[in-house]
Amino acid sequence: MSTPPTDPHRHEIRALLLFLVLALGSGGLTWVIPGLEDLQPWRQGEPIPLVHLLDTNRLVRVDDYGELSTREVVDEEQAAEPESPNDDFQSGGQQPGFAEAPPDPGLPAPEDRPPATATAIDGDDEHKALGHFFAALAALDAEDERGIVRVMHWGDSTIAADGITGQVRRRLQERFGDGGPGFLSIEVDPRWGLRPGIVRSHKGEWSTQTITFAGAEEDRYGLAGTVSTAADAASVLIGGLRIDGVRQPLDRFDLHYQARPEAGTFEVLPSAGQRKEVSASSETVQDRFLSVSGGAGSRTARISTLGDGPVTMYGVSLETKGPGITWECLGVAGSSIASMLKRQGRKHLAGQIRRRSPELLVYQTGGNELTYPLLLKGQGEGYQQAYQRVLRMLRAGAPEASCLVIGPLDQAMRERGKIISKPPLDRMIAVQRRAASEEGCAFWDSRAAMGGEGGFARWLEHTPPYAWTDLMHLSMPGLDLIGDTLADALLHAYEQWRVEQGLGPSPRPEEEAGDDDDSAELSPAVDSTQERPMPPQSDPPAIDIRVD
């Protein structure tokens, strides 16, 4: 006996009903089974489905991108109000922000640059951390010597784009004079590294390794964590900024290279100087330096390998005659304390730093370290120890130099559609602050400058966007803003230092050459009658060839 065929319509209706019952049941399970909270279709406090559609405050409008939106009407003033910076990480009870800085009625606090928040440098109350640097700046202010004040700024991808460093460099060079671009590696990965405005063009093939991806021999990655090798004939043309339509004259090119067995020969040819040919061959692997005079105003130099053997170079520093300051971008995308500790040879790095003789060392990583077990375990003591080891590595090359640690920028993640700050940031900032204090470094909280917790979301919403949608990086305007806020903090601390040292107010206050002042001189005039500053010779490298 055959069963009668089921009516398709009835079959479908039954299937639909069964589906709906099962769907409701599976939705209900998310409230019952632990761990499925993120999948709950509705939570208490959220608008009641369908019922909220009756709310008259719910407006349909065309949003900023020309599309229809049904976002709830939000009080714009409330939305724009930055949250107060998280104070869990504060050491010694001091809050970031100029309102909490030591009282000084003579020095008005810089104003916020919305959405950035003015944030003071911390941990330098007695000026042990930054005093050396400020003294060097004061010497520039006093015009009693034509020196170059050098600042080395290491970091990860937030630094590699030269956004923060570029803006601080512009601000401080406007204020104290242009010392030149400073140290430049031979090649950077153009996907991640930027140095807008300078000349760095290549011919032939250079093979480049960084501390992030490794591959270099002998753990020698140079000052900027980047080392380049030309196996055959290749060259790089390198030069400074174009200012008022003319590329800036450079006084000195100081090449950092590697000598090794069977290495080839290279030559350096400044555009207005004498050609110098050097063999990079030696019996053992050594770091060497070659200082070449810019002669009568060289604006570029071509460094060429002659193809008679591989030549490995770390980079070249470019300086003007001064007086002035360099703020050197030594960022490598993806780098971290781990890559510094694992890959950079300590003696090698110390030698590279010693050669530059910096007045200030700045270290800023953290963005790639948020998931480190060392950070998440206990109170982050392991992370603090590792961080301090990096700081000691840097200071070994310049024990007299001032030191500044910059905490990580805010980073975010999505949770149920909301963009929230990554939770480990509070701990990381607290630990880095402690590490800085232990090593005698000052600390600047860049996340507080973003408005603290939730800063990333606010910067992402800004037009133009100050942050990237990867929820990790700031856009160029965002980096510029952080750079400006850092420059504000440094200049304010310097002015405080001057007052406390009895030097009086700065002879060239910031306002006269601020970034809004179109008439500000970008570069000091070159005075050829003065002696050019020489790098210190306290601890000479293996071989130091000078041709000037």
Place this chain on the structure above:
Amino acid sequence: MLFPTLDYLLFLPLSALLYWFSPRSMRLAVLSLVSLAFYASWKLDYVPVLLGVTAVAWLGGNWLAARSSAGRSVRWPLLLVLLVLLAPLVLFKYWNWLSSDFTQAAAWLGWAVELPRVQLALPVGISFFTFQALAYVVDVSRDKGPERSLLRFVTFLTFFPQLVAGPIVRRAELLPQLLSLPSLARGQVGSGLYRIGRGMLKKVLVADILRVGVVDPIFAEPSRFTSLELLVGLYAYTLQIYYDFSGYTDIALGSAKLFGIELPENFRRPYKATSVAGFWRRWHITLSNWVRDYIYYPLGGARVVPQARIYFNIMATLLIIGIWHGASWNFVVYGLLHGAAVAINRVVRARTGRRPDDPLPGWWAWLWRFFLTFHFVVLARILFRSPDFSTSWSYLLGLLEGTFVMPRFSMLAWAMLALGYLIHFSPESWQTSLEKRFAGAGPFLWVLGLAAVTALCMLLGTGEQLAFIYYQF
């Protein structure tokens, strides 16, 4: 009420159950009421506009039919009805643009004339239901017979799955289904759920992630970005708009299936086209067919002399497609660019003697045609997405600068960009086969499948309720 929201996921089954468990005689009334409720959920003020257009089209159709059956001319009455139907569209969508340009042109000529501006929110989907009403009235004037039942006509014009962003349904495609009120066919529920799930994935996982993660930040200020970022942004927008609109269409078609109603397809892998005319045969098919049947053919199509008239007809047709999308010179130029591309394609074909449907001579011929067509469509999207000429120009200049830094988009956005194009260029038979399997799988597997879709959307999606791009049209 947006489709990929909890609101809609509750509203749709409730409506379907109410529909199927109502007496058969009440189903049309139920369907029209839930459709009006759906439209009112956007903004109550919009409902009179929708009802007004519906009433004019129904009364106009009956009036024209009466005149026609009495042997009287319908030419001028038709024009009158069309003008009345177009009035809200012009007022809400085009008036401010026209008045602003008129005022500027007058000032340029030395006349101090200023036309008033209207401060009215654009009713959602006005272009869609207006074009549907226009087509109905024209069809009636062509002796296709009016719809006598007001209730059925209201349901025809307001059927909620297709109300706010199409497909633009013709009388022959929907009215017969409403007349017979079909039962559910075997596999229709499963197929409908499959299309709804697919649409959710397209919208929430691809379109919205690309929008939030890549497109919006770049188009907000193109001058801030390098050429490579702008190029990636353009590819991303090209994919976003397809997944957004076709995702909506999937949900619309799937929702309609739950009421036993089949709506026409609107897309056929448009970026696979090897000519711009071919692109329009694959992209927003119901709009392309509409302008073909109600603009291009009435103008004479390709059967007019001299040849110049054909090219005029092509340009006029594509111009109307451009302007249909929005009130700005960007859309005018967008339409004209596409018209020019179709015209050039026709000139080339005329010289080689090749007909549109002739097979291509080989893979190389396919490749370069595909490459040119695709990149023409991609570049023209600058005009489509940019709010004005200045932004479009800035975008184009940025593209030509030749600067590049690896864009810092999220890994998820990169993954969706790659996956989106991979799926788009995969064989269509895969999708058909998957849909059939899903439809036959039964309620348990449907729940598992849609639970997975929902979980993916909740865990990976942006979490924001972002409107479909075509709602604004």
